[in-house]
Amino acid sequence: MLYKVQKYVDFNYGDSQLTEDMRKKIEVIRKNSQNFKILNESALKLDETLSQIIEFHITGNLPETNITQEGLNKIGAVLKDLVLNINEAVSNVDAKQVNDLIIQNLERHKFGLDNLESDVREKIESVQQIHFNIPDVVTPNVTNQNIPDFRRIIDQLVLGQNVFLVGGAGTGKTTLAEKIAEAIGLTIFTINCSQWTSPIQIIGGQTIEGYKEGTMIEAWKNGGLLLLDEMPKLDANTAGLLNDCLAKSSNTKGFITNGNGERFYKHKNFACIATGNIYPNDESSVYGGNNKQDLSLLDRFTGGIYWIEKNADLEKAIIGTDFLPIWTLADAIRTCIEQRKYEAQMSLRFMIGARDVFKLQIERAKKGEEWENGITIEWFIQSYLSTFSPEQREVIENEVNFEYRLSEIQETFYKLKNK
Numbered sequence: 510m511l512y513k514v515q516k517y518v519d520f521n522y523g524d525s526q527l528t529e530d531m532r533k534k535i536e537v538i539r540k541n542s543q544n545f546k547i548l549n550e551s552a553l554k555l556d557e558t559l560s561q562i563i564e565f566h567i568t569g570n571l572p573e574t575n576i577t578q579e580g581l582n583k584i585g586a587v588l589k590d591l592v593l594n595i596n597e598a599v600s601n602v603d604a605k606q607v608n609d610l611i612i613q614n615l616e617r618h619k620f621g622l623d624n625l626e627s628d629v630r631e632k633i634e635s636v637q638q639i640h641f642n643i644p645d646v647v648t649p650n651v652t653n654q655n656i657p658d659f660r661r662i663i664d665q666l667v668l669g670q671n672v673f674l675v676g677g678a679g680t681g682k683t684t685l686a687e688k689i690a691e692a693i694g695l696t697i698f699t700i701n702c703s704q705w706t707s708p709i710q711i712i713g714g715q716t717i718e719g720y721k722e723g724t725m726i727e728a729w730k731n732g733g734l735l736l737l738d739e740m741p742k743l744d745a746n747t748a749g750l751l752n753d754c755l756a757k758s759s760n761t762k763g764f765i766t767n768g769n770g771e772r773f774y775k776h777k778n779f780a781c782i783a784t785g786n787i788y789p790n791d792e793s794s795v796y797g798g799n800n801k802q803d804l805s806l807l808d809r810f811t812g813g814i815y816w817i818e819k820n821a822d823l824e825k826a827i828i829g830t831d832f833l834p835i836w837t838l839a840d841a842i843r844t845c846i847e848q849r850k851y852e853a854q855m856s857l858r859f860m861i862g863a864r865d866v867f868k869l870q871i872e873r874a875k876k877g878e879e880w881e882n883g884i885t886i887e888w889f890i891q892s893y894l895s896t897f898s899p900e901q902r903e904v905i906e907n908e909v910n911f912e913y914r915l916s917e918i919q920e921t922f923y924k925l926k927n928k
Contacts, residue, residue, distance in 0.1 A: 656685060656823050658815055663693055665813050666734075666780040669759030673740070673810040674784045676817030679856020682784040683738060684827065685817065690734040695778060698728035699736045702743045711750045714768035725754055726767045732778035740783040741802060748806050755781060755809035783810065819843070824857055831925060832864045834917040838890070839863065841909035851901055863889050867922070874926045886918060 662672050666689070674682040690697045700710055708714060713723035728735040737743075737751070757763030758781060764774045821840065828836045843855035867886040873879070894902050905911070 656688065656820065662689055662815065670813050671755050671758055671781045671810045672813040672815065674782060674815050674817050675788050677854065678786055679854045679858060680817045680819050681823060681857040682817050684857055686736050686782045686784065695780060696733040697736050698724050698733050699738055700724050702737055702739045704742060704744050706743055706747055708747060708750055709768065712768045720769060723767060726773060729754060729765060729775055729779050730773040732776035735781040737781065737783035739785060741785040741787060745802055748802055752805055752809065824860060828860055828864050832867060834921050835863050835867060836860055838909065838914040838918065841914065842905055845905050845908045849904065853897065859893060871922060871925050887915065
């Protein structure tokens with residue numbers, strides 16, 4: 510049956526009962542209803558006639574109408590044929606065609622929560638759906654190399670989780686990151702973070718030489734370990750450029766855009782390690798230049814914070830058995846500094862530098878080369894000690910038995926020279 514049009518569309522409400530807004534809406538209804546009203550009156554007459562025809566075929570009673578019984582029979586026959594044709598057409602429709610038509614229509618329309626019935630919407634909104642995206646990966650079989658948390662850190666990186674190494678200067682954070690990258694076969698892409706780090710270094714941008722791709726984008730699209738060295742030193746606004754990338758580290762289908770607006774999907778071997786002397790938002794009188802970071806950035810490292818302390822076994826392994834006297838002297842100096850609470854540090858970087866100088870000195874000696882004013886291990890150590898006040902230096906040399914330590918290094922020099 511056809512719906513009947515509103516009968517009272519022309520009802521004249523008193524102006525005193527209407528607001529200006531209501532009058533405008535009623536005028537629109539009147540204007541748009543004129544043609545529909547005329548058509549609807551014709552439709553109602555047809556509807557009434559069809560009702561009489563249906564009643565006649567059901568009851569056999571001739572209704573009060575100008576249509577003859579023969580005419581009713583003819584109209585009924587036409588309706589019967591129409592119904593049969595419709596039934597046949599429906600029966601010939603393939604289920605897949607119907608399904609395809611439904612899908613096509615759904616694709617043309619975007620349905621949201623507002624399109625649903627209120628009770629259905631309430632049920633959906635009351636349910637928290639959490640989807641876990643666990644990559645199909647196998648953790649590499651690596652040795653711990655005398656490094657605490659070594660395998661644990663690798664597990665997190667393989668799962669696409671970001672890792673933050675926090676520790677004082679010289680504790681080997683960068684070296685640890687390099688060891689991990691080497692163990693799992695990843696190239697390192699380093700961003701040396703400071704307040705001067707630019708967006709171009711991170712996501713890329715235009716330079717006087719043309720477009721330069723960002724280091725983060727290179728690691729993301731080519732695969733590799735993104736090392737954010739001294740991340741807390743980043744300006745907080747610049748650090749925000751890292752958020753999208755770090756939020757999608759575990760998303761196998763995640764994509765980010767570079768400074769040119771180009772879209773890149775994550776390489777399966779992308780990983781990220783950040784380092785810092787302090788945890789962002791912690792205050793330190795020793796380490797300046799750190800900036801308070803947004804909690805959204807720190808959340809990207811949740812569950813992946815590692816507090817790095819000095820590791821004697823790792824240091825010895827890196828320096829090498831042949832050069833242990835260098836480590837012994839450096840460790841003794843470090844102990845003195847810590848006990849005296851001097852504002853200074855003895856780092857793994859110093860130990861590696863001293864070892865490399867010593868190796869160069871030995872190689873030259875083996876070849877019979879005596880360079881005047883060339884670098885020597887003793888000069889390197891004295892250069893380090895020159896950063897202390899005369900009083901502090903005297904204390905250090907006495908407490909570490911400096912002359913004896915140097916003699917041990919000298920004996921090692923002759924032994925390795927003739928090896």
